Amino acid sequence: MDTPSQRDVISSQVHPFDKVTVLCISFLFTVSFSFCQASAATISGKVLFKGPLPKLEKIRMGADPVCEHAHSEEVLEENFVVNPNGTLKDVFVYVKKGLEGEKFEPPKKPFVLDQKGCRYSPHVFGIQIHQTLQIVNSDSTLHNVHALPAKNAQFNLGMPLQGMKLEKSFNTPEVMVKFKCEVHPWMASYAGVLDHPFFDTTHEQGSFELKDIPDGDYEIEAWQERLGMLTQKVIVRGSETKNIEFSFQSATSSETASSSVKPSTTAQNNALVTPGADDTAVINAYQRNKRWWLPDEASSYAGSMDYVFYVILYITGAVFFAVQGLLIYFLIRYRRKEGIKATYYHGNNRVEVIWTVIPAMILIYLVLLSQKTYSQVKGKLPEDALRVEVAAEQFAWNIRYPGADGKFGTVDDIIKVNQLHIPIGKPVRVKLISISKDGKHPVIHSFFLPEFRIKQDVVPGLPTEIWFQATKAGKFEIACAELCGLGHYRMRGFLTVHTQEGFNAWLQKEMSQL
Amino acid sequence: MSHEQGDKEMSFIRKYIFSTDHKIIGIQFLFTALFMMAIGGFLAMLIRWQLAFPGKPVPILGSLFPNNMMVGGVMLPEFYTALFTMHGTLMIFFVVIPLLVGTFGNYLIPLQIGARDMAFPTLNMFSYWLIPPAAVIMLAGFFIESGAPSAGWTSYAPLSAIEPFSQNLWLISLFLVGASSIMGAVNYITTILNLRAPGMTFFRMPLTIWSLFITAILVLLATPVLASALAMLLLDRVAGSTFFLSEGGGQTLLWQHLFWFYSHPAVYIMILPAMGVTSDIISVFSRKPIFGYHSMAYAMMTIALLGFLVWGHHMFQSGMNPTLGTTFLVSTMVIAVPSAIKTFNWLGTLWRGSIRFTTPMLNAIAFVSMFVIGGLSGIFLASTPVDIFVHDTYFVVAHLHYVLFGGSLFGIFAGISYWYPKMFGRMMNERLGKIHFFATFITYNCTFFPMHILGIGGMMRRIYDPTQYAHLQHLQPINVFITYSAFALVLSQIPFLINFFGSLFRGEKASTNPWQANTLEWTLPSPPVHGNYETIPTIYHGPYEYSLPGREKDWLAQNEE
Missing domain, CATH: 2.60.40.420 (Cupredoxins -  blue copper proteins)
Incomplete structure (x- = not known):
């Protein structure tokens, strides 16, 4: 994946010249000294899944040849991806409670949401309020990004061209904001919009890491598209690293079973050619x-x-030439000439x-x-x-x-x-x-x-x-x-x-x- | 009370802004419509840029547009749909109708029939003052987040029922325009019926007045139908009714029937006054009576009557019962007959005339020539099997522009340049007028004639990017040519603007009757005072007594004994 992942964005937060740090240094001899020293705690862990593996539906992209040709293999749904190590992909983990009243500057670097191969990349991500969200169309087809927030302003914009970029931002924290494409119904992406930088999204290893968390008592939440939310309380003090685990269980095993009803037929028809x-x-x-x-x-x-x-x-061609020809002939023939008066003639019923x-x-x-x-x-x-x-x-x-x-x-x-x-x-x-x-x-x-x-x-x-x-x-x-x-x-x-x-x-x- | 004295007592605001003088109201319609024409023309240029160069950023101006219209200067599909929707809406409801009916109707009716003013001067004032708020409401869509109305000027339900908020603005604005039209129509009809000067019988009225009278009847009968359709659609949108929504038991096609029941007569509302104006101008500058005056008037009445029976030809492919299509095929073919009669009578008027090629005359001749093309292309569309293919293609776009630009707009240019001396007391510059005419005539044809070819090639209307389709890609050079021609067409309007505004201050002073014409307005000073006639004239002749044998002068004013 060539777009900056959520991790890149988070790592940019802890750059030595990052604003938070600069702010701390400028208040070095003030009360906030101890606060800065303490802001090195990390909460990390994994999101596990227990239960029967879900059956993911194949996405049919035949409606748009550009989409279909972008993939050589079959494309599956992304809403419930279990990694080989038993963890879940695309789970959004963030600090839900415990940071009330704190202010965090949004990163300068925009977050990029790409539309590539007629899928949103990433499928799930976090973004800070007032941080620029750059939406890119990498496909040579029309996408129409429709954001469906409840607390922020909706937008619904067509992006007809490859390479087209749109910049948007959110003003209010909201978990999660759904994005869909009005052209390709299978496309969806979810953004956790927060007023702080302590969030992460799980990837192929199913792990997450919330870095540089100040001392405090927190409620951490993990969100999964189909399985919902899990929360747990964590207390961090000093520069410790806390390890926690979320474990989702499949509550809807019947649903996953019913989706595999379709009969599988073998391709016997080769003989019929x-x-x-x-x-x-x-x-x-x-x-x-x-x-x-x-x-x-x-x-x-x-x-x-x-x-x-x-x-x-x-x-009509004959009428056209006859009428226009006559018109031009009359204009030339009967143009004004000295001494020649127009004929006083009111018309003729026979020609009418x-x-x-x-x-x-x-x-x-x-x-x-x-x-x-x-x-x-x-x-x-x-x-x-x-x-x-x-x-x-x-x-x-x-x-x-x-x-x-x-x-x-x-x-x-x-x-x-x-x-x-x-x-x-x-x-x-x-x-x-x-x-x-x-x-x-x-x-x-x-x-x-x-x-x-x-x-x-x-x-x-x-x-x-x-x-x-x-x-x-x-x-x-x-x-x-x-x-x-x-x-x-x-x-x-x-x-x-x-x-x-x-x-x-x-x-x-x-x-x-x- | 003398009317001149009345003038002096009036404040500037009562005299020029909230005026009840039909002449001032006519001129207010003129300025408003010219301003809206500039906006509509600008929208057309954006449309043309996109069609010739889809996906390329609009040069210079592109960066000025906000993100919901253009991104990096490249226009978005929803903005494109808003552009052609607003171009059509503005040009029809805020340019052509206000110019032909609002300007010429108001300015000319009392003058040409020998009346001091309209029958209801205050109602007349209101009919104008509904237009500016309607225009503001209509244009407001460009300044809201969800964008301007974008369901096409025809606003077919149910798309128009689910479009964003600005569609409500579209409906409300047109409702106001409709109210304005009805007020005007009531006034025109009453004035013509009751306030004709002694001796001004119906068949001594100039054809301009005939055309405006017939048009006013069309407006009065058709516009309420549009108004009810607008109200129903608004209710579907805001009150949960389902007149046009099939899920709620409504009829999708009902909108189209109601809309075209108004909008097809509206096509004649937009052409009949131009026919009247052109007839008068051709007669004056051929120095010859109009050929077949009675048959010209009857032809217009026939067009108006048949105009109510042809709306279904817009709906041949709509899913309407094909048997009904046959009915409309017959009525539509028949309506070509009175149009043909008019054309031959114009030619008959030129025949053995003594033709003066003034600016008004050149534009009037262009009207005849272009109207012929628009009429003939209409026969293709009337023919049901041919229409299956060319319906909703650029062939229709070419046809309607030949009627509405080639017809109506050349008629409007003819009328403006002809009555300008009366309106403003100064002559327009003939040289600039001719430069404007020839440049417009050539670039206009280069712009719209090739659209027939695009339509025959199968290019659909209202598509954001024709190059998406393999069957249209080879037509793209035509689109590029049309776009360059359209830019040149807009540039060709500069001489007109210079002439129109420059002559207000620097034009040669106009005499009472600079064209040596017979109709009554030319017996009054230029411009006429409020109240027009000190004493009401008595009429002794028809309007077309030119080149009467045995007279030294080749004209005879209608009130000359």
Whole structure:
């Protein structure tokens, strides 16, 4: 880890020229002399865990390719990490009581909270009030850091760029302040905000050390994200080192057991590989057209939609040149000339009728032409179609296939995030629904496939079904075309059009991985 | 009591600040809207910077913005959404509507129909004085921690129901603007119906008055619908109602129906007065009667009527029943007919005229030319299958700017330069006016025409960073070109500002009728006094008796016997 750990920050506190020390020296001959001498006590120890090992869920980062590509191995949850030596990682240990009335200067050095590989680093940390918290985005994707303190000011800010830095600080002690990312729901970090420097976070060894504590009677607390708090009383006098231990017990062993219900299937399907199943070459062969004009036509009805577009383009183009040409001609021909008066002429009802009827007839023709194609696209949905459900949330497309039983909402559903796979040449019916997570309201999105000429708003409370049939294999994009919040611009999904064999193989693989 | 005497007795504050004189109120709307236009234009420049150079720090100004807008000069996505929301909101509700309806409506209606003032001068004063607090409330969002409103100028629910606090400010501010519009509309309609001078029959009214009359009816019928939608959304946000929230049994699409039931007529509110102004200016500077005066008036009435029946074309992809889409396809195609009639009549007016290329005329001609483009691109959007693809892309952005900038704003420039001598008693500089016109016309087209291509290429609206999408990356040079053009477009407004403010003090003194026009305002001194007419004139002619055969003068004032 290349960010300064909590320990670095603490060690900076005891630097000889640190303010606390300087303050002491300046009062060398005053009452505080004895206080300074005594401030060398240390409380150290370990945080142990007893109980069945928790099962950590795998984090699925497929929603954001940047996140997924940042990790070569699978990524697990961080909320309950037991070290090999039986200790707990990411436990925040701090002096809870006993320092009332003491004042401590915040360190000059900012504390860095990094967003790297779509995780917060560190996951748990301590910071002093008025100390600068520098939040860094080391990923080439949008993060949105949302701090959720109760006593301090909330903030909720997007950080769209790699290398972007934000500086914040807290004014009131608060244990713990949660940080979450509004873009990547799995990301979380916790900060213990204190008005003194006596805190530490456990790491791979599960140990902690609170240095340079003045004489006193203290209550020390250890906080763990899922297990809660433990406290104990410690009295320190002089420059002694007190060793203490915290021992967390799993109170929720049933919970950890229930999370491992999922059946494990072995990958037997390797034997099922049929000729043509690997369509990677076909998919990769597709090259996007890069002209400054309509994108490629990749759906069965794109051609007839573009036909209407071109008919309108030619008609309006002709009108455009006729009107603008006439306008320019009149401006030149009838410009003011000496001795020539304008014609006193109020108009002519016959020409009024002509230029009412002719545009009306053209427009009626366009109505009929449009309606024909419109009913082809928006009319009856094909019966013999692959059915997919797309649930749009801020800011991702959750894609659901019915699985082996052909029914949605059952345990064998295949769920993908931002990855839609379909076969070529077969109608696909997409049911669009708007959902929300974390108790937010669902909002409107718009499911847009540029090459397929289909766009449909996804409306809360109004499930809508559309269809299309792919005519080109390859990789395409799903765009959101309706403003849905700050992450709207990157609510981007991917559509892979397979060969029929390739799609079957893909579906088999997905079903086997359930 | 003589009105001039009344003037002397009034304090500065009653005369110029809390004035009941329709002319002063019109000029107040003018200055307010020009100020808001400067802000709206500045926001547009920030938008353009981000679209051309996503993620690059904004030069010079970047460091001045606080951390909730830009970090190290790089704008944040939430600030970007606030930018386009506020740009749209300001330009529509605080610039184009106040300029066309507030400025021209107030200034011209009593003058052109031969009235001393509006029917309700005090109500008129209130209609202006709701605008400054509304503007302050709207802009206040930029100065609060959670940022300015950012649900788009259309504020679609339910996103607008969950956005931060400033969305309440947006709703309250627009509520005030709506109240102002309704007050103005009541006044315009009453004034035109009751205070026309003797002989000023409906079909002797200039087309400017026709357009403002029809617009006022649109405002009166449509704005209350917007106001109720705003109130419902505010209740959803603060009182726990669920009009638009599906979880509580509400209808998400209801907002869109109510919003567009107002906002589509609002599109005509923003174009009809410009059509009226342009018609008058083209006639004056062609020295020729307007071609097909009656059909021009009927076309505007038809547009207004059909304008209430087309709102659903904004919702073709909204999830609304596709069968309903067909209905709106028909009504939307039909509304192109009266627009075509108007265009051909403008061409007919130029035909065999004696055209003077003054600054107002050049801007009026640009209005016709640009409105044609905006109208034709509308046909693509009206066509349901084509709209599936181009809906919510830059094609729509191009279309609406061709109507609202190419149309309305060139109409506004035409109107300002035409009536400036009457308003301020001085002429604007023709050379600066022409420099401004040509620079604006060229840079405007370089800015907005390529947006059609972006839309056809599939670039969505309202995205913070188009380069995120592989299918948009090759379009990026167009975005860069548009941004440079937009910067040049803003620079092109400098001659206008110099001309507008400089001529207030240094412009040549304007005579009573510098353009040799027929309408009544040109029979009064420049500027006219409070109360306008010493004696109410009697009207003998229509407004377009130019180049009447057998007369030495090529014009005939409406009140000339």
